[in-house]
Amino acid sequence: MKTPVIVCVDDEKTLLWSLQAELMHALGNDYLIETAENGDDALELIEELLEDGIELPLVISDQRMPGMKGEELLQKIHLIAPNTLKILLTGVANINAVGNAIKNANLYRYIAKPWDQTDLLMTVREAIHSYFQKQELAQFYADLEKKVAERTQQLQEKNEFLSMAVHDLKNPLTAIQGFSEMIKRHFDDIPKETVIEFADHIFISSWQMFEVIKSILDINALEAGKMALSIKKIDIREIAEWFVNHYTERAKAKNIILQFQSQEEQCEAMADEKSLRQVLDNLISNAIKYSPHDKHIFVRVSKNDKFVRCEIQDEGPGLSEADQEKLFGQFTRLTPKPTGDEHSTGLGLFIVKKMMESMQGKVWCESVLGQGATFIVEFPVA
Ligand SMILES: Nc1ncnc2c1ncn2[C@@H]1O[C@H](COP(=O)(O)OP(=O)(O)OP(=O)(O)O)[C@@H](O)[C@H]1O
Ligand SMILES: [Mg+2]
Structure with a gap:
């Protein structure tokens, strides 16, 4: 100073x-x-x-x-x-x-x-003291106000989150009630296949509820810092390739070709395996979920001396700049809609971002509307 x-x-x-x-x-x-x-x-x-x-x-x-x-x-x-x-x-x-x-x-x-000299000096000393005391007090109040504003914002976000979560649980629950009511009432009049179809709807709805609840629990654990992470040396290339194989069939159902590309033998980074899997799972499943039929998806893994990078590039609808700003928020279902009737909670990327942050990594999206999207994650190299 x-x-x-x-x-x-x-x-x-x-x-x-x-x-x-x-x-x-x-x-x-x-x-x-x-x-x-x-x-x-x-x-x-x-x-x-x-x-x-x-x-x-x-x-x-x-x-x-x-x-x-x-x-x-x-x-x-x-x-x-x-x-x-x-x-x-x-x-x-x-x-x-x-x-x-x-x-x-x-x-x-x-x-x-x-x-009088003594009188003057005493007055000056008092004035200086009072000036700085007032400043400290003003700073204290400013800090306090900032903290209150932050807390209020957090509370508001939590409230919004809760109301959206409740809304998301209500729809499948209503479906479950409706279908079970129908089975109960009309059991003797409807064919067996229809009962099985209703049971299927019930199963899918309860599965959707389960997905929402699982995401909420993950987010809570991540926000409270209670997600037990075990950061270890891990080969990102191996896991990414595993997911590409895992999703190949699902991509084929939309006639999408899912391709893995890497120049490296091994790409070891520091990451928590469970979180890493969840991150790649959401990014690759998103690419398939939002791509129209007959497209390509490329999953690339590369490294430099600081980071191991995994890119998931699709030829889907891409995202406008306005959509890109909201992309990693909670319950964000944006302009692109699933192309194969898949379920969409709008929490996947929010969790991805939190998980990447907790692993000291980064995630971002590069996209031009109408020209596909590339999601990039970077992990600290091992
Ligand atoms: N590869 C992509 N191409 C175009 N839009 C995408 C892509 N990935 C995500 N989006 C858009 O971003 C939104 C948020 O994605 P996010 O993964 O967070 O949620 P979701 O896929 O809808 O649901 P879930 O919670 O099951 O993952 C999606 O609803 C979609 O509109
Ligand atoms: Mg998703």
Whole structure:
């Protein structure tokens, strides 16, 4: 921090110097004592100090000066530095000037000339103390306000999250109730195949509820820092290739060709295997879920001396810039819709982002609307 400055203003040079000398002697190197011989010079000096971001705890000004009077100067200073404390030195007790300065410049004290040295120094010390105490208090309140705002925001987000979660659980639940009611009521009238079909709907709906609940539990654990991670050296190439094989059949159902590409034999990074699997699972399944038929999806793994990178590139609808901004939020179902009637909770990428952060990695998306999307994850190299 730059050294705070105390400004003294008086047209009588000898008095000004003796005031400066007294303050320098009393305050040592903790403060710089600057002087001005008239109001205009004082204002110019103070403007410069404020521009340089220097603390100005105190201005001491004489009242009777040619040109601008002390009370007027302090009033002007008050407009540009309202927190700076002001002391007025008056020769003959000038009640009017003091009254004006109290009213218009928030005068801290007035001291009669000739001043008593002990009295003056005590007043100056008190003023400095009070100035910094007030600042600390202001900082404390500002911090407190920031914290309250943050907490309120968090609470609001939690509330929104809860209401969306409830909404997402209500739909499948309604379906389950409807289908089970139908089976109960019409069991004797409907063919066996229809009962099986209804049971299927019930099963799928309960599975959807299960998925939502599982995601919510994951998010809660991640946010509370309770997700037990076991960060170990792990071959990203091997896991990515495993997922490509795992999803090949599902891609084929949409006539999508899923291709794995890597120049490397091994790409070892530091990651938690369970989270890593969940990340790749969501990114590769998204690429299949949102791609139309007859496209390609490329899964590439590469490394440099800092990161192991996995890219999942698709030829699907891509994402607008507005959609990209929301992509990693919670319950975000954006413009692209599943092309094969798959289920969509809108929590996958939110979890991916949290998981990547907890593994000191990164995830982002590069996309131009209509030209496919590439999701990229980077893990710290082992
Ligand atoms: N590869 C992609 N191409 C185009 N849009 C995508 C792609 N991946 C995700 N999106 C868009 O982003 C949204 C959020 O994806 P996210 O994975 O978070 O949720 P989801 O797939 O809808 O549901 P789930 O929770 O089951 O993963 C999707 O609804 C979709 O609109
Ligand atoms: Mg998803």
